[in-house]
Amino acid sequence: MSNTITSQNKAAVIGTGVIGNGWITRLLAYGYEVTAFDPAEGAEARTKEQIDLAWKSMEQAGLDSRADKNKLTFADSIEKAVEGAVLVQENVPERTDLKQKVLEEIDRCAPEKAMIGSSTSGIIPSVLQENLARPERFFVSHPFNPVYLLPLVELVGGEKTDREVLKKAEKFFRSIGMKPLIIEKEVEGHVADRLMEALWREALHLVNDGVATTREIDDAITYGAGLRWAQLGPFMTFHLAGGDAGMRHMLDQFGPALKLPWTKLEAPDLTEDLKEKVITGCENQAGSLSVAEIASKRNEFLVKLKDLVEEYRV
Numbered sequence: 001m002s003n004t005i006t007s008q009n010k011a012a013v014i015g016t017g018v019i020g021n022g023w024i025t026r027l028l029a030y031g032y033e034v035t036a037f038d039p040a041e042g043a044e045a046r047t048k049e050q051i052d053l054a055w056k057s058m059e060q061a062g063l064d065s066r067a068d069k070n071k072l073t074f075a076d077s078i079e080k081a082v083e084g085a086v087l088v089q090e091n092v093p094e095r096t097d098l099k100q101k102v103l104e105e106i107d108r109c110a111p112e113k114a115m116i117g118s119s120t121s122g123i124i125p126s127v128l129q130e131n132l133a134r135p136e137r138f139f140v141s142h143p144f145n146p147v148y149l150l151p152l153v154e155l156v157g158g159e160k161t162d163r164e165v166l167k168k169a170e171k172f173f174r175s176i177g178m179k180p181l182i183i184e185k186e187v188e189g190h191v192a193d194r195l196m197e198a199l200w201r202e203a204l205h206l207v208n209d210g211v212a213t214t215r216e217i218d219d220a221i222t223y224g225a226g227l228r229w230a231q232l233g234p235f236m237t238f239h240l241a242g243g244d245a246g247m248r249h250m251l252d253q254f255g256p257a258l259k260l261p262w263t264k265l266e267a268p269d270l271t272e273d274l275k276e277k278v279i280t281g282c283e284n285q286a287g288s289l290s291v292a293e294i295a296s297k298r299n300e301f302l303v304k305l306k307d308l309v310e311e312y313r314v
């Protein structure tokens with residue numbers, strides 16, 4: 001693990017629940033000094049406990065030479081917590097009014113050059129930055145639990161976000177081992193949560209309609225689609241489902257099924273425009289690799305992964 005940021009090595013984390021603690025752990029592991037604020041009774045002790053639990057994994061993943069889990073301080077106000085921070089990451093509960101209030105205070109007190117990110121799972125940044133005096137340095141930086149191990153962070157700017165700040169944020173998150181995905185269009189739930197939410201709602205329908213139990217649904221993902229998704233997303237997975245002609249054949253064959261009641265979620269019309277976007281998207285992703293070549297990489301990956309699933313399945 002190597003952290004390229006050397007001048008400003010301090011970050012602030014506001015709200016230290018599941019996600020705030022995850023951010024703290026990742027930042028400490030990458031050599032940052034972290035100051036945190038959370039008004040809840042016993043927050044500091046809970047955070048330290050969580051870091052202790054996660055630290056073994058961070059050691060296995062490889063710590064930055066400056067990593068030190070004791071470089072964490074709890075402040076008794078937002079004002080003190082944000083002092084000297086290059087990034088202030090907000091992680092308070094998912095309520096628009098609360099987040100707006102906390103962000104206003106962060107914005108008032110944070111150093112002029114600080115970036116301000118929110119972990120919000122679903123609220124669009126334009127709403128959160130409405131009342132900020134310096135909204136141009138604010139964005140959504142939406143991570144995944146556990147934040148210290150999962151690399152994805154969705155970066156979404158609002159109407160008033162400076163695009164240069166987003167580029168700086170992208171560089172910052174990359175420097176702490178993440179895979180930032182800049183989402184150009186604001187939409188509730190961003191991208192990754194919309195995908196998970198669709199699956200989640202369908203799963204709830206299946207339980208509610210008595211079609212499957214929670215265990216059966218979990219098995220359906222863990223032993224099937226979930227294994228593939230660890231390597232290939234839904235588009236490349238279906239590119240392979242189309243045989244040698246890839247997504248083009250897949251859409252010809254399964255396009256009509258979009259009209260069948262296979263899900264409670266309505267499908268968009270499979271217009272020529274949408275078809276082209278999907279086919280060229282997949283062909284570009286595949287690059288010079290044929291369907292057979294990708295399938296062979298997939299097979300190699302699945303042989304290794306299957307054993308891991310058996311070893312760790314709950």
Ligand SMILES: NC(=O)c1ccc[n+]([C@@H]2O[C@H](COP(=O)([O-])OP(=O)(O)OC[C@H]3O[C@@H](n4cnc5c(N)ncnc54)[C@H](O)[C@@H]3O)[C@@H](O)[C@H]2O)c1
Nearest residue numbers: 015016017018019038040091092093094119120121143145
């Ligand atoms: N849990 C997840 O899997 C997940 C994943 C990605 C993003 N998120 C997002 O992260 C944010 C936090 O979620 P969480 O799951 O960590 O919630 P949580 O309930 O575990 O933690 C929220 C923390 O905020 C603290 N808090 C409340 N008011 C505060 C205030 N005024 N100032 C500072 N701290 C305050 C609480 O004491 C608590 O410790 C939400 O926006 C959520 O949508 C959650």
